[in-house]
Amino acid sequence: MIFKLRTSKQTMEIFYELGNSIHLQPFALAKISIALSIRDESALSENDFKSDNDGLELNRQTITGEYDDLFKALIIGREGIPLLDEVYFPLYLKAHLDRGAKLLMSEYRYSKGKIYKQLLNLDKSV
Numbered sequence: 001m002i003f004k005l006r007t008s009k010q011t012m013e014i015f016y017e018l019g020n021s022i023h024l025q026p027f028a029l030a031k032i033s034i035a036l037s038i039r040d041e042s043a044l045s046e047n048d049f050k051s052d053n054d055g056l057e058l059n060r061q062t063i064t065g066e067y068d069d070l071f072k073a074l075i076i077g078r079e080g081i082p083l084l085d086e087v088y089f090p091l092y093l094k095a096h097l098d099r100g101a102k103l104l105m106s107e108y109r110y111s112k113g114k115i116y117k118q119l120l121n122l123d124k125s126v
Contacts (some may be wrong), residue, residue: 003060005053005090011101012055018108022115027062032119033100034063034071034093038078039122040103048095060089063097 007015011033015026024032064071072088075096083092111118 002086002090004057005060005063005094005097006057007053007055007094007101008051008098009054010051011098014101014105015056018104018115021108021113026056026058029101029104030058030063030097033098033104034096035100036103036107037096037100038074040099044079044092044095044099048099049091051094051098063093 007030015029018029019025060068071093072083072085075088075092076083079092107118107122108115
């Protein structure tokens, strides 16, 4: 069983930039990123699974913690297919993490620095 994954280099750079700006650690940014990716209406593309592994090394426990089953259920629900544990982590979780980091950076730029307010109000504008 695999317990670690490496983010893409781009995700690492996004997490460093956001971490310096909004003072959140990578483990918190990872959770937000995954949530944004799951929330996104578009399906994961082949390119989402082809990102590099040149970024941060994160432990499964650090990313999902006691909510690992919840994250897995949300991803299975989003993907609409059963996922074995070896496929869920690191493959699908990493794909959602890396895609979500880009979405988080877009939200940060759109919010003009008021990211917390932006994240809290995402679904109110739908």
